[in-house]
Amino acid sequence: MLRWPIVILILANVLAFVAVRGAFGPAPTASGREPNHLSRQVHPEWLTVRPVSAADAADQPIVGGPAPEAPISASALPQ
Template sequence: MLRWLIAILFLANMLAFVVVRGVFGPAPTAGGREPNHLNRQFHAEWLKVQPVTAAEAADQAIVGGPAPTVPIAASALPQ
């Protein structure tokens, strides 16, 4: 019984090797399947640095300072 198991495992290993080598054609992940992929890539040269305005800076927490208070209105829940 162990001989049959070893033979089956050997054949499965050989089949996997043949598939990886591309005997049955290229793998689906070989490329050419996502033509839009290159358009979605990150391009550092397209980034623009903009200064932070005073209004935007008001929302930023100061490191080492107290935690900012959130303007939330609270009311009692009706029962």
């Protein structure tokens, strides 16, 4: 009963493997189909790394720590 679905799955896996290996030609993403991406890339020599100051890191949550308190004031509701 399960013989044919197993055979179909094995054939589908073999077909997918052959397609990935390039038997039907190169994958569409293998070639430069969008050359405008190359012209818009960021130049790595322009990037600079700077340390985060204490003022900039104040609002960053600490991994494994408690969630920061929101600056919200609360009051009692009137009855």
